[in-house]
Amino acid sequence: MKKVAIITDSVAAIPREIAEKYEITIVPFHAIVDGKDYPDMGVDMRWLYNRLKEKDKHLPTTSCPSEGEFLQAYSRLAQNLEAILYISMTSAFSKGYHAAVEAKEIAREKLPKTRIEIIDSYTVEAGEIPIVIEAAKAAKEDKDLDEIVELANKIITKMNNLQTFDTLFYRYKQGRIFKAKSWAEAESSASFRTILEVDASTGGITKPVARAKTKKQIMEKMVDLTKEKIG
Structure with missing residues:
Protein backbone atom coordinates (compact mmCIF):
# COMPACT_ATOMS: atom_id res chain seq x y z
CA MET A 1 0.00 0.00 0.00
CA HIS A 30 -2.17 32.23 -8.97
CA ALA A 31 -2.25 34.71 -11.85
CA ILE A 32 -3.40 38.22 -10.98
CA VAL A 33 -4.88 39.91 -14.06
CA ASP A 34 -6.50 43.33 -13.83
CA GLY A 35 -6.90 42.86 -10.09
CA LYS A 36 -8.62 39.47 -10.40
CA ASP A 37 -7.11 36.30 -8.92
CA TYR A 38 -7.08 33.17 -11.10
CA PRO A 39 -5.63 29.80 -9.97
CA ASP A 40 -3.24 29.24 -12.86
CA MET A 41 -4.41 25.68 -13.51
CA GLY A 42 -7.75 27.12 -14.57
CA VAL A 43 -6.46 29.92 -16.77
CA ASP A 44 -6.76 29.83 -20.55
CA MET A 45 -3.05 30.09 -21.34
CA ARG A 46 -3.61 31.46 -24.84
CA TRP A 47 -5.59 34.32 -23.35
CA LEU A 48 -2.91 34.92 -20.72
CA TYR A 49 -0.05 34.89 -23.24
CA ASN A 50 -1.92 37.35 -25.45
CA ARG A 51 -2.47 39.53 -22.40
CA LEU A 52 1.26 39.42 -21.66
CA LYS A 53 2.02 40.75 -25.13
CA GLU A 54 0.17 43.96 -24.32
CA LYS A 55 3.19 45.60 -22.72
CA ASP A 56 1.52 49.00 -22.66
CA LYS A 57 -1.04 47.70 -20.15
CA HIS A 58 -0.48 46.70 -16.54
CA LEU A 59 1.17 43.29 -16.76
CA PRO A 60 -0.32 40.26 -15.01
CA THR A 61 1.51 39.16 -11.88
CA THR A 62 1.71 35.90 -9.98
CA SER A 63 1.32 34.87 -6.37
CA MET A 159 19.79 18.20 -12.70
CA ASN A 160 20.84 20.83 -15.24
CA ASN A 161 18.04 23.12 -16.39
CA LEU A 162 19.00 25.25 -19.40
CA GLN A 163 16.35 27.61 -20.76
CA THR A 164 16.26 29.79 -23.84
CA PHE A 165 14.05 32.83 -24.33
CA ASP A 166 13.12 35.18 -27.13
CA THR A 167 13.03 37.94 -24.51
CA LEU A 168 13.96 38.36 -20.85
CA PHE A 169 11.35 41.10 -20.45
CA TYR A 170 8.91 39.06 -18.37
CA ARG A 171 11.49 37.49 -16.08
CA TYR A 172 12.99 40.92 -15.55
CA LYS A 173 9.62 42.41 -14.64
CA GLN A 174 8.97 39.58 -12.17
CA GLY A 175 12.30 40.17 -10.45
CA ARG A 176 13.54 36.65 -11.28
CA ILE A 177 16.51 37.58 -13.42
CA PHE A 178 19.29 37.80 -10.81
CA LYS A 179 22.74 37.62 -12.46
CA ALA A 180 21.27 38.04 -15.95
CA LYS A 181 19.97 41.54 -15.15
CA SER A 182 22.54 43.29 -17.36
CA TRP A 183 21.52 41.14 -20.33
CA ALA A 184 17.86 41.95 -19.79
CA GLU A 185 18.59 45.66 -19.57
CA ALA A 186 20.65 45.51 -22.79
CA GLU A 187 17.79 44.01 -24.82
CA SER A 188 16.43 47.45 -25.64
CA SER A 189 19.60 48.35 -27.54
CA ALA A 190 20.59 44.95 -28.94
CA SER A 191 18.53 42.09 -30.27
CA PHE A 192 19.67 38.69 -29.07
CA ARG A 193 18.41 35.41 -27.68
CA THR A 194 19.62 34.03 -24.39
CA ILE A 195 20.31 30.81 -22.50
CA LEU A 196 19.89 30.85 -18.74
CA GLU A 197 20.49 28.14 -16.16
CA VAL A 198 18.48 27.57 -12.98
CA ASP A 199 19.40 24.52 -10.90
CA ALA A 200 21.39 23.38 -7.87
CA SER A 201 24.68 24.35 -9.52
CA THR A 202 23.50 27.99 -9.63
CA GLY A 203 22.06 27.91 -6.12
CA GLY A 204 18.55 28.07 -7.55
CA ILE A 205 18.99 31.54 -9.04
CA THR A 206 19.15 32.61 -12.67
CA LYS A 207 22.63 32.41 -14.18
CA PRO A 208 23.36 33.81 -17.67
CA VAL A 209 25.09 31.16 -19.77
CA ALA A 210 25.13 32.19 -23.43
CA ARG A 211 23.53 34.50 -25.96
CA ALA A 212 23.38 34.80 -29.73
CA LYS A 213 21.78 36.87 -32.45
CA THR A 214 19.71 34.19 -34.15
CA LYS A 215 17.54 31.25 -33.15
CA LYS A 216 19.81 28.89 -35.10
CA GLN A 217 22.89 30.13 -33.24
CA ILE A 218 21.25 29.87 -29.84
CA MET A 219 20.03 26.34 -30.52
CA GLU A 220 23.54 25.31 -31.59
CA LYS A 221 24.86 26.74 -28.33
CA MET A 222 22.15 24.86 -26.43
CA VAL A 223 23.20 21.57 -28.04
CA ASP A 224 26.86 22.23 -27.26
CA LEU A 225 26.11 23.11 -23.64
CA THR A 226 23.94 20.02 -23.23
CA LYS A 227 26.70 17.79 -24.56
CA GLU A 228 29.16 19.47 -22.21
CA LYS A 229 26.86 18.99 -19.21
CA ILE A 230 26.22 15.30 -19.82
CA GLY A 231 29.86 14.61 -20.68
Missing part, protein backbone atom coordinates in the same frame (compact mmCIF):
# COMPACT_ATOMS: atom_id res chain seq x y z
CA LYS A 2 1.27 3.47 -0.89
CA LYS A 3 2.52 5.35 2.18
CA VAL A 4 3.77 8.69 0.85
CA ALA A 5 1.93 11.47 -0.99
CA ILE A 6 3.87 13.59 -3.47
CA ILE A 7 2.96 17.25 -3.90
CA THR A 8 4.38 19.84 -6.27
CA ASP A 9 3.37 23.25 -7.57
CA SER A 10 1.70 24.14 -10.84
CA VAL A 11 4.89 25.88 -12.01
CA ALA A 12 6.22 22.41 -12.83
CA ALA A 13 3.55 22.23 -15.56
CA ILE A 14 3.15 18.48 -15.18
CA PRO A 15 0.52 17.26 -17.68
CA ARG A 16 -2.74 16.25 -16.05
CA GLU A 17 -2.57 12.68 -17.32
CA ILE A 18 0.90 12.25 -15.80
CA ALA A 19 -0.25 13.71 -12.48
CA GLU A 20 -3.19 11.31 -12.44
CA LYS A 21 -1.09 8.30 -13.43
CA TYR A 22 1.45 8.85 -10.65
CA GLU A 23 -1.01 10.30 -8.13
CA ILE A 24 0.77 13.66 -7.88
CA THR A 25 -1.06 16.41 -6.04
CA ILE A 26 -0.57 19.84 -7.60
CA VAL A 27 -1.01 23.02 -5.57
CA PRO A 28 -1.74 25.96 -7.88
CA PHE A 29 0.04 29.27 -8.10
CA CYS A 64 2.22 31.66 -4.57
CA PRO A 65 -0.17 29.29 -2.81
CA SER A 66 -1.08 30.41 0.70
CA GLU A 67 -0.34 28.59 3.94
CA GLY A 68 -4.02 27.71 4.02
CA GLU A 69 -3.91 26.06 0.59
CA PHE A 70 -0.93 23.95 1.62
CA LEU A 71 -2.53 23.05 4.94
CA GLN A 72 -5.71 22.03 3.14
CA ALA A 73 -3.70 19.74 0.85
CA TYR A 74 -1.78 18.26 3.79
CA SER A 75 -5.00 17.61 5.73
CA ARG A 76 -6.72 15.90 2.82
CA LEU A 77 -3.77 13.64 2.04
CA ALA A 78 -3.16 12.81 5.70
CA GLN A 79 -6.52 11.05 5.87
CA ASN A 80 -5.17 8.08 3.91
CA LEU A 81 -1.37 8.32 3.94
CA GLU A 82 1.40 8.23 6.51
CA ALA A 83 3.69 10.90 5.06
CA ILE A 84 3.79 13.80 2.61
CA LEU A 85 6.62 15.15 0.47
CA TYR A 86 6.32 18.55 -1.19
CA ILE A 87 8.86 19.26 -3.94
CA SER A 88 8.98 23.01 -4.45
CA MET A 89 10.16 25.23 -7.26
CA THR A 90 13.35 27.09 -6.33
CA SER A 91 12.77 29.11 -3.18
CA ALA A 92 14.71 32.00 -4.77
CA PHE A 93 11.84 32.62 -7.20
CA SER A 94 8.86 32.51 -4.88
CA LYS A 95 7.59 32.51 -1.31
CA GLY A 96 5.79 29.23 -2.04
CA TYR A 97 8.50 27.17 -0.36
CA HIS A 98 8.25 29.27 2.80
CA ALA A 99 4.44 29.10 2.81
CA ALA A 100 4.71 25.31 2.64
CA VAL A 101 7.16 25.30 5.56
CA GLU A 102 4.89 27.53 7.64
CA ALA A 103 1.93 25.26 6.87
CA LYS A 104 4.04 22.30 7.97
CA GLU A 105 4.60 23.96 11.35
CA ILE A 106 0.85 24.43 11.78
CA ALA A 107 0.30 20.81 10.73
CA ARG A 108 2.55 19.54 13.54
CA GLU A 109 -0.31 20.24 15.94
CA LYS A 110 -3.23 19.46 13.66
CA LEU A 111 -1.74 16.35 12.02
CA PRO A 112 0.59 14.90 14.68
CA LYS A 113 0.65 11.43 13.12
CA THR A 114 1.64 12.63 9.64
CA ARG A 115 5.26 13.26 8.73
CA ILE A 116 5.75 16.10 6.26
CA GLU A 117 8.97 16.90 4.42
CA ILE A 118 9.64 19.80 2.04
CA ILE A 119 12.39 19.90 -0.58
CA ASP A 120 13.68 22.90 -2.49
CA SER A 121 14.30 21.67 -6.05
CA TYR A 122 16.52 24.70 -6.85
CA THR A 123 14.93 24.71 -10.30
CA VAL A 124 11.73 25.63 -12.12
CA GLU A 125 9.26 24.46 -14.73
CA ALA A 126 10.55 21.54 -16.82
CA GLY A 127 13.46 21.10 -14.41
CA GLU A 128 11.03 20.09 -11.68
CA ILE A 129 9.31 17.41 -13.73
CA PRO A 130 11.81 14.50 -13.57
CA ILE A 131 12.40 15.09 -9.86
CA VAL A 132 8.70 14.95 -9.08
CA ILE A 133 7.91 12.02 -11.36
CA GLU A 134 10.74 9.85 -10.05
CA ALA A 135 9.67 10.61 -6.48
CA ALA A 136 6.08 9.71 -7.37
CA LYS A 137 7.18 6.46 -9.00
CA ALA A 138 9.08 5.54 -5.84
CA ALA A 139 6.01 6.34 -3.75
CA LYS A 140 3.88 4.03 -5.90
CA GLU A 141 6.50 1.33 -5.34
CA ASP A 142 5.84 1.71 -1.61
CA LYS A 143 9.20 3.26 -0.79
CA ASP A 144 9.29 5.04 2.55
CA LEU A 145 9.69 8.79 2.96
CA ASP A 146 13.40 8.75 3.76
CA GLU A 147 14.15 6.70 0.65
CA ILE A 148 12.14 9.05 -1.55
CA VAL A 149 13.76 12.16 -0.08
CA GLU A 150 17.20 10.67 -0.69
CA LEU A 151 16.27 9.84 -4.29
CA ALA A 152 14.86 13.31 -4.97
CA ASN A 153 17.91 15.05 -3.52
CA LYS A 154 20.21 12.89 -5.62
CA ILE A 155 18.35 13.87 -8.80
CA ILE A 156 18.40 17.55 -7.79
CA THR A 157 22.20 17.54 -7.57
CA LYS A 158 22.45 16.04 -11.06
Whole structure:
Protein backbone atom coordinates (compact mmCIF):
# COMPACT_ATOMS: atom_id res chain seq x y z
CA MET A 1 0.00 0.00 0.00
CA LYS A 2 1.27 3.47 -0.89
CA LYS A 3 2.52 5.35 2.18
CA VAL A 4 3.77 8.69 0.85
CA ALA A 5 1.93 11.47 -0.99
CA ILE A 6 3.87 13.59 -3.47
CA ILE A 7 2.96 17.25 -3.90
CA THR A 8 4.38 19.84 -6.27
CA ASP A 9 3.37 23.25 -7.57
CA SER A 10 1.70 24.14 -10.84
CA VAL A 11 4.89 25.88 -12.01
CA ALA A 12 6.22 22.41 -12.83
CA ALA A 13 3.55 22.23 -15.56
CA ILE A 14 3.15 18.48 -15.18
CA PRO A 15 0.52 17.26 -17.68
CA ARG A 16 -2.74 16.25 -16.05
CA GLU A 17 -2.57 12.68 -17.32
CA ILE A 18 0.90 12.25 -15.80
CA ALA A 19 -0.25 13.71 -12.48
CA GLU A 20 -3.19 11.31 -12.44
CA LYS A 21 -1.09 8.30 -13.43
CA TYR A 22 1.45 8.85 -10.65
CA GLU A 23 -1.01 10.30 -8.13
CA ILE A 24 0.77 13.66 -7.88
CA THR A 25 -1.06 16.41 -6.04
CA ILE A 26 -0.57 19.84 -7.60
CA VAL A 27 -1.01 23.02 -5.57
CA PRO A 28 -1.74 25.96 -7.88
CA PHE A 29 0.04 29.27 -8.10
CA HIS A 30 -2.17 32.23 -8.97
CA ALA A 31 -2.25 34.71 -11.85
CA ILE A 32 -3.40 38.22 -10.98
CA VAL A 33 -4.88 39.91 -14.06
CA ASP A 34 -6.50 43.33 -13.83
CA GLY A 35 -6.90 42.86 -10.09
CA LYS A 36 -8.62 39.47 -10.40
CA ASP A 37 -7.11 36.30 -8.92
CA TYR A 38 -7.08 33.17 -11.10
CA PRO A 39 -5.63 29.80 -9.97
CA ASP A 40 -3.24 29.24 -12.86
CA MET A 41 -4.41 25.68 -13.51
CA GLY A 42 -7.75 27.12 -14.57
CA VAL A 43 -6.46 29.92 -16.77
CA ASP A 44 -6.76 29.83 -20.55
CA MET A 45 -3.05 30.09 -21.34
CA ARG A 46 -3.61 31.46 -24.84
CA TRP A 47 -5.59 34.32 -23.35
CA LEU A 48 -2.91 34.92 -20.72
CA TYR A 49 -0.05 34.89 -23.24
CA ASN A 50 -1.92 37.35 -25.45
CA ARG A 51 -2.47 39.53 -22.40
CA LEU A 52 1.26 39.42 -21.66
CA LYS A 53 2.02 40.75 -25.13
CA GLU A 54 0.17 43.96 -24.32
CA LYS A 55 3.19 45.60 -22.72
CA ASP A 56 1.52 49.00 -22.66
CA LYS A 57 -1.04 47.70 -20.15
CA HIS A 58 -0.48 46.70 -16.54
CA LEU A 59 1.17 43.29 -16.76
CA PRO A 60 -0.32 40.26 -15.01
CA THR A 61 1.51 39.16 -11.88
CA THR A 62 1.71 35.90 -9.98
CA SER A 63 1.32 34.87 -6.37
CA CYS A 64 2.22 31.66 -4.57
CA PRO A 65 -0.17 29.29 -2.81
CA SER A 66 -1.08 30.41 0.70
CA GLU A 67 -0.34 28.59 3.94
CA GLY A 68 -4.02 27.71 4.02
CA GLU A 69 -3.91 26.06 0.59
CA PHE A 70 -0.93 23.95 1.62
CA LEU A 71 -2.53 23.05 4.94
CA GLN A 72 -5.71 22.03 3.14
CA ALA A 73 -3.70 19.74 0.85
CA TYR A 74 -1.78 18.26 3.79
CA SER A 75 -5.00 17.61 5.73
CA ARG A 76 -6.72 15.90 2.82
CA LEU A 77 -3.77 13.64 2.04
CA ALA A 78 -3.16 12.81 5.70
CA GLN A 79 -6.52 11.05 5.87
CA ASN A 80 -5.17 8.08 3.91
CA LEU A 81 -1.37 8.32 3.94
CA GLU A 82 1.40 8.23 6.51
CA ALA A 83 3.69 10.90 5.06
CA ILE A 84 3.79 13.80 2.61
CA LEU A 85 6.62 15.15 0.47
CA TYR A 86 6.32 18.55 -1.19
CA ILE A 87 8.86 19.26 -3.94
CA SER A 88 8.98 23.01 -4.45
CA MET A 89 10.16 25.23 -7.26
CA THR A 90 13.35 27.09 -6.33
CA SER A 91 12.77 29.11 -3.18
CA ALA A 92 14.71 32.00 -4.77
CA PHE A 93 11.84 32.62 -7.20
CA SER A 94 8.86 32.51 -4.88
CA LYS A 95 7.59 32.51 -1.31
CA GLY A 96 5.79 29.23 -2.04
CA TYR A 97 8.50 27.17 -0.36
CA HIS A 98 8.25 29.27 2.80
CA ALA A 99 4.44 29.10 2.81
CA ALA A 100 4.71 25.31 2.64
CA VAL A 101 7.16 25.30 5.56
CA GLU A 102 4.89 27.53 7.64
CA ALA A 103 1.93 25.26 6.87
CA LYS A 104 4.04 22.30 7.97
CA GLU A 105 4.60 23.96 11.35
CA ILE A 106 0.85 24.43 11.78
CA ALA A 107 0.30 20.81 10.73
CA ARG A 108 2.55 19.54 13.54
CA GLU A 109 -0.31 20.24 15.94
CA LYS A 110 -3.23 19.46 13.66
CA LEU A 111 -1.74 16.35 12.02
CA PRO A 112 0.59 14.90 14.68
CA LYS A 113 0.65 11.43 13.12
CA THR A 114 1.64 12.63 9.64
CA ARG A 115 5.26 13.26 8.73
CA ILE A 116 5.75 16.10 6.26
CA GLU A 117 8.97 16.90 4.42
CA ILE A 118 9.64 19.80 2.04
CA ILE A 119 12.39 19.90 -0.58
CA ASP A 120 13.68 22.90 -2.49
CA SER A 121 14.30 21.67 -6.05
CA TYR A 122 16.52 24.70 -6.85
CA THR A 123 14.93 24.71 -10.30
CA VAL A 124 11.73 25.63 -12.12
CA GLU A 125 9.26 24.46 -14.73
CA ALA A 126 10.55 21.54 -16.82
CA GLY A 127 13.46 21.10 -14.41
CA GLU A 128 11.03 20.09 -11.68
CA ILE A 129 9.31 17.41 -13.73
CA PRO A 130 11.81 14.50 -13.57
CA ILE A 131 12.40 15.09 -9.86
CA VAL A 132 8.70 14.95 -9.08
CA ILE A 133 7.91 12.02 -11.36
CA GLU A 134 10.74 9.85 -10.05
CA ALA A 135 9.67 10.61 -6.48
CA ALA A 136 6.08 9.71 -7.37
CA LYS A 137 7.18 6.46 -9.00
CA ALA A 138 9.08 5.54 -5.84
CA ALA A 139 6.01 6.34 -3.75
CA LYS A 140 3.88 4.03 -5.90
CA GLU A 141 6.50 1.33 -5.34
CA ASP A 142 5.84 1.71 -1.61
CA LYS A 143 9.20 3.26 -0.79
CA ASP A 144 9.29 5.04 2.55
CA LEU A 145 9.69 8.79 2.96
CA ASP A 146 13.40 8.75 3.76
CA GLU A 147 14.15 6.70 0.65
CA ILE A 148 12.14 9.05 -1.55
CA VAL A 149 13.76 12.16 -0.08
CA GLU A 150 17.20 10.67 -0.69
CA LEU A 151 16.27 9.84 -4.29
CA ALA A 152 14.86 13.31 -4.97
CA ASN A 153 17.91 15.05 -3.52
CA LYS A 154 20.21 12.89 -5.62
CA ILE A 155 18.35 13.87 -8.80
CA ILE A 156 18.40 17.55 -7.79
CA THR A 157 22.20 17.54 -7.57
CA LYS A 158 22.45 16.04 -11.06
CA MET A 159 19.79 18.20 -12.70
CA ASN A 160 20.84 20.83 -15.24
CA ASN A 161 18.04 23.12 -16.39
CA LEU A 162 19.00 25.25 -19.40
CA GLN A 163 16.35 27.61 -20.76
CA THR A 164 16.26 29.79 -23.84
CA PHE A 165 14.05 32.83 -24.33
CA ASP A 166 13.12 35.18 -27.13
CA THR A 167 13.03 37.94 -24.51
CA LEU A 168 13.96 38.36 -20.85
CA PHE A 169 11.35 41.10 -20.45
CA TYR A 170 8.91 39.06 -18.37
CA ARG A 171 11.49 37.49 -16.08
CA TYR A 172 12.99 40.92 -15.55
CA LYS A 173 9.62 42.41 -14.64
CA GLN A 174 8.97 39.58 -12.17
CA GLY A 175 12.30 40.17 -10.45
CA ARG A 176 13.54 36.65 -11.28
CA ILE A 177 16.51 37.58 -13.42
CA PHE A 178 19.29 37.80 -10.81
CA LYS A 179 22.74 37.62 -12.46
CA ALA A 180 21.27 38.04 -15.95
CA LYS A 181 19.97 41.54 -15.15
CA SER A 182 22.54 43.29 -17.36
CA TRP A 183 21.52 41.14 -20.33
CA ALA A 184 17.86 41.95 -19.79
CA GLU A 185 18.59 45.66 -19.57
CA ALA A 186 20.65 45.51 -22.79
CA GLU A 187 17.79 44.01 -24.82
CA SER A 188 16.43 47.45 -25.64
CA SER A 189 19.60 48.35 -27.54
CA ALA A 190 20.59 44.95 -28.94
CA SER A 191 18.53 42.09 -30.27
CA PHE A 192 19.67 38.69 -29.07
CA ARG A 193 18.41 35.41 -27.68
CA THR A 194 19.62 34.03 -24.39
CA ILE A 195 20.31 30.81 -22.50
CA LEU A 196 19.89 30.85 -18.74
CA GLU A 197 20.49 28.14 -16.16
CA VAL A 198 18.48 27.57 -12.98
CA ASP A 199 19.40 24.52 -10.90
CA ALA A 200 21.39 23.38 -7.87
CA SER A 201 24.68 24.35 -9.52
CA THR A 202 23.50 27.99 -9.63
CA GLY A 203 22.06 27.91 -6.12
CA GLY A 204 18.55 28.07 -7.55
CA ILE A 205 18.99 31.54 -9.04
CA THR A 206 19.15 32.61 -12.67
CA LYS A 207 22.63 32.41 -14.18
CA PRO A 208 23.36 33.81 -17.67
CA VAL A 209 25.09 31.16 -19.77
CA ALA A 210 25.13 32.19 -23.43
CA ARG A 211 23.53 34.50 -25.96
CA ALA A 212 23.38 34.80 -29.73
CA LYS A 213 21.78 36.87 -32.45
CA THR A 214 19.71 34.19 -34.15
CA LYS A 215 17.54 31.25 -33.15
CA LYS A 216 19.81 28.89 -35.10
CA GLN A 217 22.89 30.13 -33.24
CA ILE A 218 21.25 29.87 -29.84
CA MET A 219 20.03 26.34 -30.52
CA GLU A 220 23.54 25.31 -31.59
CA LYS A 221 24.86 26.74 -28.33
CA MET A 222 22.15 24.86 -26.43
CA VAL A 223 23.20 21.57 -28.04
CA ASP A 224 26.86 22.23 -27.26
CA LEU A 225 26.11 23.11 -23.64
CA THR A 226 23.94 20.02 -23.23
CA LYS A 227 26.70 17.79 -24.56
CA GLU A 228 29.16 19.47 -22.21
CA LYS A 229 26.86 18.99 -19.21
CA ILE A 230 26.22 15.30 -19.82
CA GLY A 231 29.86 14.61 -20.68
